[in-house]
Amino acid sequence: MARIDDERPLEEVVISRGARHAGSTSDQVGRPTGRPGGRGSRTPRSRGGIRGREGTAGWVFVAPMIIILGLFLVIPIGMALWVSFTNWQGNTNPFAVGQGTDVVGLKNYTDLFAKDGLTRDNFMQSIGNTFYYVLLVVPLQTILALGLALLVNNTMLKGRSFFRTAFYFPSVTSSIAIATVFLFLFSNTGAVNALLGFFGIDGPQWFSDSRGLLHLAFNAVGVDNPGWAQGQILGRSLWDWLSGPSVAMFVIIFLVVWTTSGTFMLMFIAALQDLPVEIDEAAALDGTTGWQKLRHVTLPMIKPALFLVITLGLIGTWQVFDQIYVMGKGAPAGTTLSPAFLSYQQSFGNFRYGSGAAMAFVVFLIIVVLTRVQRYVLTDKDERKPIFGLGGRK
Amino acid sequence: MNARKSNPVKTILLYTALLAFAVLFIYPFLIQISTSFKTDPDAANNPLSLVPNPFTTQTWQRIFGQGGDTSVPITTWLQNSVIITLVVTAARVFLDSLAGYALSRLQFRGRKAVFAGLLAVMSVPGVALLIPKFLMVNYLGIYDTYTAMILPLVVDAAGVFIMKQFFDSVPISIEEAARLDGASIFRTFWSVVLPMAKPALITLTILSFQGSWNEFSHFLVVTRGTPEHQTLVTGLASLTSGQLGAGTQYPLKLGTALLTTIPVALIFFALQRYFIRGANEGGIKG
Numbered sequence: 001m002a003r004i005d006d007e008r009p010l011e012e013v014v015i016s017r018g019a020r021h022a023g024s025t026s027d028q029v030g031r032p033t034g035r036p037g038g039r040g041s042r043t044p045r046s047r048g049g050i051r052g053r054e055g056t057a058g059w060v061f062v063a064p065m066i067i068i069l070g071l072f073l074v075i076p077i078g079m080a081l082w083v084s085f086t087n088w089q090g091n092t093n094p095f096a097v098g099q100g101t102d103v104v105g106l107k108n109y110t111d112l113f114a115k116d117g118l119t120r121d122n123f124m125q126s127i128g129n130t131f132y133y134v135l136l137v138v139p140l141q142t143i144l145a146l147g148l149a150l151l152v153n154n155t156m157l158k159g160r161s162f163f164r165t166a167f168y169f170p171s172v173t174s175s176i177a178i179a180t181v182f183l184f185l186f187s188n189t190g191a192v193n194a195l196l197g198f199f200g201i202d203g204p205q206w207f208s209d210s211r212g213l214l215h216l217a218f219n220a221v222g223v224d225n226p227g228w229a230q231g232q233i234l235g236r237s238l239w240d241w242l243s244g245p246s247v248a249m250f251v252i253i254f255l256v257v258w259t260t261s262g263t264f265m266l267m268f269i270a271a272l273q274d275l276p277v278e279i280d281e282a283a284a285l286d287g288t289t290g291w292q293k294l295r296h297v298t299l300p301m302i303k304p305a306l307f308l309v310i311t312l313g314l315i316g317t318w319q320v321f322d323q324i325y326v327m328g329k330g331a332p333a334g335t336t337l338s339p340a341f342l343s344y345q346q347s348f349g350n351f352r353y354g355s356g357a358a359m360a361f362v363v364f365l366i367i368v369v370l371t372r373v374q375r376y377v378l379t380d381k382d383e384r385k386p387i388f389g390l391g392g393r394k
Numbered sequence: 395m396n397a398r399k400s401n402p403v404k405t406i407l408l409y410t411a412l413l414a415f416a417v418l419f420i421y422p423f424l425i426q427i428s429t430s431f432k433t434d435p436d437a438a439n440n441p442l443s444l445v446p447n448p449f450t451t452q453t454w455q456r457i458f459g460q461g462g463d464t465s466v467p468i469t470t471w472l473q474n475s476v477i478i479t480l481v482v483t484a485a486r487v488f489l490d491s492l493a494g495y496a497l498s499r500l501q502f503r504g505r506k507a508v509f510a511g512l513l514a515v516m517s518v519p520g521v522a523l524l525i526p527k528f529l530m531v532n533y534l535g536i537y538d539t540y541t542a543m544i545l546p547l548v549v550d551a552a553g554v555f556i557m558k559q560f561f562d563s564v565p566i567s568i569e570e571a572a573r574l575d576g577a578s579i580f581r582t583f584w585s586v587v588l589p590m591a592k593p594a595l596i597t598l599t600i601l602s603f604q605g606s607w608n609e610f611s612h613f614l615v616v617t618r619g620t621p622e623h624q625t626l627v628t629g630l631a632s633l634t635s636g637q638l639g640a641g642t643q644y645p646l647k648l649g650t651a652l653l654t655t656i657p658v659a660l661i662f663f664a665l666q667r668y669f670i671r672g673a674n675e676g677g678i679k680g
Contacts, residue, residue: 057579058502065493072546076526174608177651191441319521340521364522
């Protein structure tokens, strides 16, 4: 089991390192500090003195953090909230009301939901796209990550670290670089279509194919834009809502599952290695099948990891941006638009910062609600707390 | 399906599945490497082949600025990436551990509130920060400068959190001895605590390096996107999304993508175990 030390829990490493260093550091401490004025005297200081010094030092130590996070995170969110209530266009001071910037109240928000127009059409399409994207990416990456973790975690396996490295490597690379590679692989004359060609399949023009996968499935059974799907919901017909991800979006889904599974695999491996060996043995003695063991023994025991992976998946997928930016900026026919990208485009492309900021806050809200709901669903009944109570994060 | 350990059929199935996945995960990188040595027509005609025919180093000469073509200034991007990553990483490791140490060890009034604030900040999704960052940078009059690219990145909440967790797990006795010996708080931190924190510092260095090297959206909103403030990643994004025109140029795009991948890859292969630990701790970051 020599290889296992890669996954030692941090505490263990810390303790062993700490112990190793203890000898040398106490040597250093023994030396005179060379400070003038008798401050190095060995009489223990009064408790208040040390605490007083600590009080100042504490604030000095956290000051850079507070300044940077305050200046570039906390205060700006307030500024953006303000801008989302205005019609600021980027060329004047957003806080000087009346000089080119007017307060429009909730208009930027209501336009997204209630006003017929391009803004709502785009926003609702981006929500629809991302809904299917999340619906596919989160389960697929969770299952793939768990599957890879179970395979790699097999103690009899030779070359474990090779496989683990191979599966993890894509997640450490730049999302933009990977997207570039996939643009080539899925281009019309690319590797994927060449491979499909070997099997006599004429591959689609992946990035210009706006047909929805669910629409294709409906078409296959002879249903095409039927009467029952004409009702309008938030400015889009039911038929449009039922499109499923487009072929182009499917490539992005594939790319993201391929890239992120490695990270989540590591989280599962860490959880699997914390399982006591006896449980494995007991399950084997009871003659359970592999599937039964997974379903009734392993999964319940790695529930916290499962929980973490799904939460991080939900948070990450609703924010999809980089890949969209590189792989077509919403094209074809808006079927790869995501609200995060649309918010960027609305602000920095159309100079409608108020509307863009409103979109960003709506996505923020969606993420908060979803992670809360998911926590509620995945928590055992007797441990449940109200979905919207305080003190969410541990 | 019985869970016998040495079933040859099962073993073969296991290895077949693993190898199939390994090919799926590795092959795209191999194609990327070989394409960077192909000519444009060869890349389009033989996309699956790993052997460039003919073999050419034209792409790499172009990447490193030979041949007088300045439309794609990759060396400028590279230079920016290196400078920004080094400055951000150094500052971040220092400031994150400083704050993490204070939050873990030093008794000061308001510490709990600061920590609660940190947790709240960590839970803000990045998508909600693009416009805010632009607003502040614009307000401060530092839009489209190195300052705007670097300063907002020099502290990250997740890094502070990792360091705090780390210090929470180390016994306090050694530092207390140093402190009673009269060393100042900063001196204790600098010459006693930090050397002990080496594993956590390496993890944090890797996360910071990887994070700032791969950073995209922040640079996108705080700069105009002119070459003098583009990094490899933002430059590659404009090259790939077709803003720099001139045909598909797949060898050039994949070569630049490869150049973008190499530094992180080298660090990854050298310090894999720290990466793996970082992935599990940085979980909170996503």
